[in-house]
Amino acid sequence: GESVGLHLPTLSVQEGDNSIINCAYSNSASDYFIWYKQESGKGPQFIIDIRSNMDKRQGQRVTVLLNKTVKHLSLQIAATQPGDSAVYFCAEKYDNFNKFYFGSGTKLNVKP
């Protein structure tokens, strides 16, 4: 069953500010995590991933932090832009198949 949840359903930020989207997961056996971005009417789009043997990974303007002690995942977006407005999902995997379990998502609104 689903084991991933998000703390904040909606997040509003000012353009140029940094955004932090949080995710809690309950399965300590989860070994791989992905953040997806979903724009209205579209499918999820890969943003960044992290494996359980890491606690931080950086991409272009995005950083994912993993805290296995408290089973918490976060996505940080630097200098948020209007194009970042979307729903963000974290997804976890904890078996040998590429089957991901998704949380309910956080809607990010970027105000110009």
Next chain:
Amino acid sequence: NAGVMQNPRHLVRRRGQEARLRCSPVKGHSHVYWYRQLPEEGLKFMVYLQKENIIDESGMPKERFSAEFPKEGPSILRIQQVVRGDSAAYFCASSPPSGGLGDTEAFFGQGTRLTVV
């Protein structure tokens, strides 16, 4: 290099009719996953298939739903005798062979939005 292609993008069916949703994975991908998404909710896993095999159907409703991924052609998600509660967006994802490790990104299609009237 085409991504995951789903069709139709929108599908309207009357209660009791059958819905057939198609998914062509990324070229070279042999793993296909179907997810269902209700409005304002996350994606719920339904089924995981490889060519000619159902690997995990733990998320599929026991009745009326079936899926296949034949040797040739797209993966098909079939919903028989649709009811209003089946209205949702259905997403397909594909991934390459993982060699048993499974740590690979899944690429998603644009989804099929099913409306049952």
